[in-house]
Amino acid sequence: MTLPFGTRLRSAMDERGPLCVGVDPHAALLDSWGLTDDIAGLERFTFTVVEALADTVAVFKPQAAFFERFGSRGVAVLERAVGDLRAAGGLVVMDAKRGDIGSTMAAYAEAFLRKDSPLFSDALTVSPYLGYGSLKPAVDLARESGAGLFVLALTSNPEGAEVQRAVREDGRTIGATMLAHLAAENAGETPMGSFGAVVGATLGDLSSFDLDINGPLLAPGIGAQGATPADLPAVFGAAVRNVVPNVSRGVLRHGPDVAALRDSAHRYADEIRAAVAG
Numbered sequence: 578m579t580l581p582f583g584t585r586l587r588s589a590m591d592e593r594g595p596l597c598v599g600v601d602p603h604a605a606l607l608d609s610w611g612l613t614d615d616i617a618g619l620e621r622f623t624f625t626v627v628e629a630l631a632d633t634v635a636v637f638k639p640q641a642a643f644f645e646r647f648g649s650r651g652v653a654v655l656e657r658a659v660g661d662l663r664a665a666g667g668l669v670v671m672d673a674k675r676g677d678i679g680s681t682m683a684a685y686a687e688a689f690l691r692k693d694s695p696l697f698s699d700a701l702t703v704s705p706y707l708g709y710g711s712l713k714p715a716v717d718l719a720r721e722s723g724a725g726l727f728v729l730a731l732t733s734n735p736e737g738a739e740v741q742r743a744v745r746e747d748g749r750t751i752g753a754t755m756l757a758h759l760a761a762e763n764a765g766e767t768p769m770g771s772f773g774a775v776v777g778a779t780l781g782d783l784s785s786f787d788l789d790i791n792g793p794l795l796a797p798g799i800g801a802q803g804a805t806p807a808d809l810p811a812v813f814g815a816a817v818r819n820v821v822p823n824v825s826r827g828v829l830r831h832g833p834d835v836a837a838l839r840d841s842a843h844r845y846a847d848e849i850r851a852a853v854a855g
């Protein structure tokens with residue numbers, strides 16, 4: 578029987594360190610690695626990351642858009658990468674940010690969260706901006722498959738505030754409302770639930786939000802977007818223990834040298850561990 582995502586995530590971060598590396602084959606990164614911006618370049622980039630990091634990093638977050646831009650052949654590379662990363666013991670959070678009316682959401686959920694799907698991932702990022710309830714098919718299938726979700730709550734980009742900090746009639750912000758839904762989803766789970774929030778590491782002091790959702794907080798924004806591991810305690814407060822810090826370009830820019838990629842990931846993991854232990 579598959580253990581729930583929250584349980585597997587806690588073990589993976591305890592064993593391999595609290596780091597999520599993004600697999601984001603930007604055209605600019607392919608170029609800086611001396612690769613062509615085509616399927617051959619995509620494959621070389623992706624499987625170099627797999628070779629360098631699959632056996633040492635806890636969590637990987639492939640950004641689906643960078644594979645989808647090459648059509649079906651790009652998606653085939655993504656499928657193989659997900660399989661290889663999982664086979665080497667890494668957890669895969671598919672960053673596809675899916676969200677739609679419930680009946681369509683059920684199909685998105687099948688694509689990423691049904692155990693025999695070619696793109697089955699340990700967790701999926703989802704957008705709740707068609708209403709949190711529209712995510713129910715994904716919540717239900719994730720529970721059945723032992724997978725997880727990361728719901729966009731307080732994103733790392735400055736534009737997110739106009740939606741996520743908007744205040745509802747009951748006085749709560751939209752972001753706080755999403756966090757409350759997730760806390761309800763995770764109630765009573767140990768060591769933590771499987772339903773996480775995306776909360777940017779770039780956002781400064783978040784003490785006005787209740788981040789205690791008893792679930793993981795996926796924190797993009799470290800490295801290229803300007804946040805650092807040392808910022809994490811001030812941003813997340815007591816919830817820092819449940820933070821899954823993501824670094825994409827900050828690690829990937831060290832390729833294509835396999836040893837340099839590994840060194841960079843280990844440095845980030847060490848810095849994050851020190852900051853969290855603080």
Ligand SMILES: O=c1ccn([C@@H]2O[C@H](COP(=O)(O)O)[C@@H](O)[C@H]2O)c(=O)[nH]1
Pocket residue numbers: 599601640672731732733734775776777797798799800801802823824825826827
């Ligand atoms: O709020 C969000 C949600 C997702 N992302 C994604 O994370 C990575 C960040 O990449 P860096 O190179 O480390 O900046 C990327 O895939 C984004 O789409 C985010 O940045 N913010």
